Amino acid sequence: MKNKRKMIMAAAIIALCLTAGTSAAAREESSMAIYPRVEMEYVQQQKTVYIVRTGTFAVYQNAVNFSEELNNAGFYAEIELLSDNRYHVNSGTYEQYSDAEAKKTLLENAGYESWIEEVTKEVPVPVSGTEYLVQVGAFKNKTNADLYTQELMNAGFGSYSVQEEDGLYHVYCGAYEEKKDAEYVKGLLNSLGYEAYVRENKFEIDILQTYFVVQAGAFSSNENAQNYAAQLNRAGFNAYSTLAQNGYYTVFCGTFKEKANADNLKQRLIQAGYEAIVIEYQM
Numbered sequence: 284m285k286n287k288r289k290m291i292m293a294a295a296i297i298a299l300c301l302t303a304g305t306s307a308a309a310r311e312e313s314s315m316a317i318y319p320r321v322e323m324e325y326v327q328q329q330k331t332v333y334i335v336r337t338g339t340f341a342v343y344q345n346a347v348n349f350s351e352e353l354n355n356a357g358f359y360a361e362i363e364l365l366s367d368n369r370y371h372v373n374s375g376t377y378e379q380y381s382d383a384e385a386k387k388t389l390l391e392n393a394g395y396e397s398w399i400e401e402v403t404k405e406v407p408v409p410v411s412g413t414e415y416l417v418q419v420g421a422f423k424n425k426t427n428a429d430l431y432t433q434e435l436m437n438a439g440f441g442s443y444s445v446q447e448e449d450g451l452y453h454v455y456c457g458a459y460e461e462k463k464d465a466e467y468v469k470g471l472l473n474s475l476g477y478e479a480y481v482r483e484n485k486f487e488i489d490i491l492q493t494y495f496v497v498q499a500g501a502f503s504s505n506e507n508a509q510n511y512a513a514q515l516n517r518a519g520f521n522a523y524s525t526l527a528q529n530g531y532y533t534v535f536c537g538t539f540k541e542k543a544n545a546d547n548l549k550q551r552l553i554q555a556g557y558e559a560i561v562i563e564y565q566m
Contacts (some may be wrong), residue, residue, distance in 0.1 A: 330378065458484075503531060
């Protein structure tokens with residue numbers, strides 16, 4: 284179940300479901316802020332971890348300002364009040380020292396002083412959650428699944444296929460945390476003559492992963508976000524939208540384990556005339 288979940292999450296993050304729109308309307312409402320929203324169950328577990336620290340402040344507001352600067356630069360940031368009564372700004376907690384060292388290098392290359400601290404502490408470990416998948420087909424043959432996926436993309440929908448335990452290649456147009464968002468996308472597909480249904484999937488995750496996503500905009504309206512994502516998709520960027528913690532529907536164009544790959548996609552978007560930033564998050 285865990286391996287299946289990881290495959291679905293990787294594909295789902297890369298391509299969700301979209302519809303048509305205009306660039307001008309999108310940019311008028313767009314906001315480049317993002318607060319990743321993940322609703323999952325957690326357990327506290329005692330672990331030795333490696334924390335990448337980037338700053339320490341006596342005044343809370345100074346720590347907030349620095350965290351916002353890091354976020355705007357595309358780095359994950361959180362504030363922790365320690366026993367020294369100072370506010371420490373961290374940029375990730377890692378189980379492997381090599382991962383923490385890689386993050387430290389990224390920060391230093393961007394001009395931010397950072398250091399690694401080994402800590403034994405209780406950390407939240409995600410164990411389960413629920414998502415709503417929009418399924419549009421299932422095929423015995425991978426080629427047929429790929430052709431159907433391409434048809435959906437040509438129509439303006441971000442889609443992907445995953446081979447599951449039944450041996451079939453299931454084609455999806457999104458994995459959503461909120462059922463109402465999945466129902467919205469299902470309605471779009473049905474209106475264009477595609478058969479689609481919403482499938483509830485309960486999953487388990489064993490460790491936190493760090494990802495880099497390329498954000499192209501954020502909108503208060505789900506419809507506007509879907510429209511803008513469809514425009515990007517038809518321009519050759521596999522775009523998708525998802526609901527962020529701040530209530531905005533955020534448009535992404537890719538999720539990567541390596542920041543360099545995210546930076547390359549960001550530059551392609553900018554060269555094509557679109558706004559883009561790289562955001563790091565842990566899930």
